[in-house]
Amino acid sequence: MQSEPSNPGGAPHQEAVSLQCLQCGGTQFTHPANVKDDDQLSCTACGAVATIAQLRDHAISERARQLAAGLFTEGLKGVKGWKKLP
Numbered sequence: 001m002q003s004e005p006s007n008p009g010g011a012p013h014q015e016a017v018s019l020q021c022l023q024c025g026g027t028q029f030t031h032p033a034n035v036k037d038d039d040q041l042s043c044t045a046c047g048a049v050a051t052i053a054q055l056r057d058h059a060i061s062e063r064a065r066q067l068a069a070g071l072f073t074e075g076l077k078g079v080k081g082w083k084k085l086p
């Protein structure tokens with residue numbers, strides 16, 4: 001049997017915030033089998049070490065910043081022009 005590249009209407013999509021290295025932005029980490037918030041991950045690219053909680057906070061704030069930037073851009077598109085003050 002061939003494996004399908006996409007799976008429309010299949011398994012429910014779970015949006016996960018991917019962790020990113022605080023130093024280099026890498027997304028590959030070495031970590032223990034059962035990770036907890038205060039466990040430390042080591043970036044495979046640059047070797048920087050940070051806790052899950054730190055990485056998650058960083059990822060969430062980055063995502064929030066991107067979302068906010070997107071909303072801001074969308075909002076600007078709706079502006080037809082600046083009203084000139086008399």
Ligand SMILES: [Zn+2]
Binds near residue numbers: 046047
């Ligand atoms: Zn790194």
